[in-house]
Amino acid sequence: RDYRQGDIAAHLFGNVGEVTAEQLDLPRYGGLEQGDSVGQSGIEYEYDRFLRGQPGADRFQVDALGRPTGQLGSERAAAGDNIRLTIDSDLQATADGALGSFGLPGAAVAMDVETGEVLAMSSAPSFDPEIFTRPITEGQYKSLVSRQNDAPLANRATQGLYPTGSIFKLVTALGALKSGDITPDEIVVDDGVLKLDTVVFKNAQDAVFGPINMSDALKVSSDIYFYELGKDLPYAKGGGVIQDTAMDLGLGEQTGIDLPAEGDGLVPTPAWRNRLYNDDLTDRPWTVGDNVNLAVGQGDLQADPLQMAVAYGALANGGRVVTPHLAQSVETVTGEVLEEIRPADKRTVEVPEDARATILGGLERAAMEEKGTSYPVFGNFPIPVAGKTGTAERGFYNSGLPVPDQAWYAALAPADDPEIVVVVTIERGGFGASSAAPVAARILEKYFNLPITPTIAVQQETPVE
Template identity: 35%
Template structure:
């Protein structure tokens, strides 16, 4: 009996202990549940708005709309580049990204009529258009999809992958001025990120028209005149006092409209494999021997350093002899005895062989650089060549050879190592048009005029050179070994007394400057006069001057 009672008491204690433990567990669970309920209530009251907002955001997608680029117009308002309407089919992906492909107006209309399908819609996507095709392609340049390097440079300006940027010409030079403001399209999407409907739209905004200094009437005339020559070349016309470039024509050229939507691989390959290099802006990117135009430098060096005077004469019998070497004049029978002004006008090589030899290579180099050669002019278009004005230091550094006196003879008429771009030749001619100023050429009409007087170049020196250019022009015929045909040059200004315009024409491997470059300049000047750019008609060419086309200078 005692054992039974003891066992019974043990069972009672166990049941009581178990009940107590269950009570504690129930109390603990109730406490935890209450805490969770309190926490949920707190979150609902305090953070409910934030979570609701986040949920709302997750049901929208913001898609950028392409910027509308500003039109490029000439000084008279003639459109040179503009954004025409274009269309893309945009499809949203499950990962929140999207893809876009161009469609025609007809395709866009059909899609809109039938419905674009789940997650897709049609978006306006401007297409850059160039109404004048190849005529001004090197002025306007073209646009294309931003490259990784360009993206790194422009990312801080809000650019992103897929955006359009200028690749050449004014489109590239003034990218930040020409590009407009992007728009944005806010889309309602489902839980899988598929397009449901438009929520909001902020339209892209185009910039104000970019006005360049070009006159398309003159540009077209120059381009057609270059094509008639049948050889690659370039023509430039500039306002003498301001540097406004009215013409920057290059032949061959390319149709900038081929870049719309991106060059096809076939077109891109064809353009870059073309041996005539149609995408090269020859007005600024080509550097070549200057020929007799360099005599304007040789004259300045000899006169300004008081090595020669205008009264000094040399006799030309058709050749200049230095040791066993003979340097020929373009006029085989010789010019006879000439003074400085006559020598410039008749472009006598022998006179300038003597003048250059006496001036020396150091002075020739000094005055060439002073007059704007062998340095970038600062024209506001990409790809400008530096050119080359050699001297003994350059030859020793890059050729590991000593300078020879015969090289000074060649340099005095713009041959040998001399390399000059057409825009540099333009600036050289303008020094004499403006009576001693270096004026920076510019294509942006509203840009600042940059002009500086050349220190150390006397008015007397300038006047003698101008007298030699009485017909307001100087031809050049520059040999280009090993090619058999010479480069043709013609530079000058008009009218003579009060120059309004300065010009430079360059035709590659075409022959004499008088025969090949001069006709291009005269054709453009004739139209310029008709359009009122010249204060008075240009003077008729005088006999025995560079502009008269005598001989192969």
């Protein structure tokens, strides 16, 4: 293979390498011999049966000295087919460039909310797949997987499992509205503090927002509002409203994307934690505080950017949990379409129109109205955007020092009739509005053919989630 694009979309394309002895024992590699090449990762692996073609061979009879004495047969080589991808190459380059400009590990996903076609998928740091076109040394491989180098080989878009911070509030909001626990206009007084026994929960930067409804809470990202929902929403021995809604939207399971490696993630439930407690693997059983943390995307929640893109896409399209995919069709070398790739939706979930309108409206206010959490980034954007910032706490290093917060941003555009979802996360990126949101803005600028603004961290007088 000739990887002319360098490190752009390297995690998607994958690489080709010599078939291993272990692979030769597998049915999918029947008919191959040592020395043949096969796809080893990414699209190259997933669609190897189409791309590989049929190797040719001329077989000769030889004498004891190795001299040919006659031809036994000949097998003509057959070219492999082509895979047409859903990726927009210009959008992919923009996403890679914007994400890489921060010099931090992270990922970005852009997806068509109706079809699940992945338009761009970036993971930083990246690598040049050319390194796999020749024998790779042990040192080279270690550098690609080393945590000290931020593991360039890992595709953080599908394998990076993290707490999501406040972009998870979409899940809590939908579950609360569907359950009838709260109405769109019901007022919750955010006085900046929620006390549970000896534990005190506060807003970011100790903010106080006063009397607010759901749209207001999404606009300013009131943690107290969603803490109250987490406290009040029912949960039973096995799970609860928030957990069920999250799983309905595709969290806690693989998305089914056509890539060989993908994480499941984790939606923490009472049954899960209590099982760990009974097995002496954790120091306490499930408490209401776990539900409070989950309501704002903290605690034990683990999700990747692609899962969150699917969840936001389901809100946008009215409840269809799509199967994201990178391949659009299989074609011959002459361009004849042999197979259209249209994976079925995973499921359809109920998204009441009033709930959808309330949540989308709150997210649009968060991006487009003054004092909205991402207004400094999207306030003058020419296309209406519905967006949510997220800032996730990541615990502590072994030294005891805190790991810098993880930045998230999820966007739907146009807000009044979404066609694209963009999700960005940046490890150690701080507040979502400062780093992840500007990357999402560059991707949306390219998608809508707008002038591209240089990507810089957005400074805010009062950081917000």
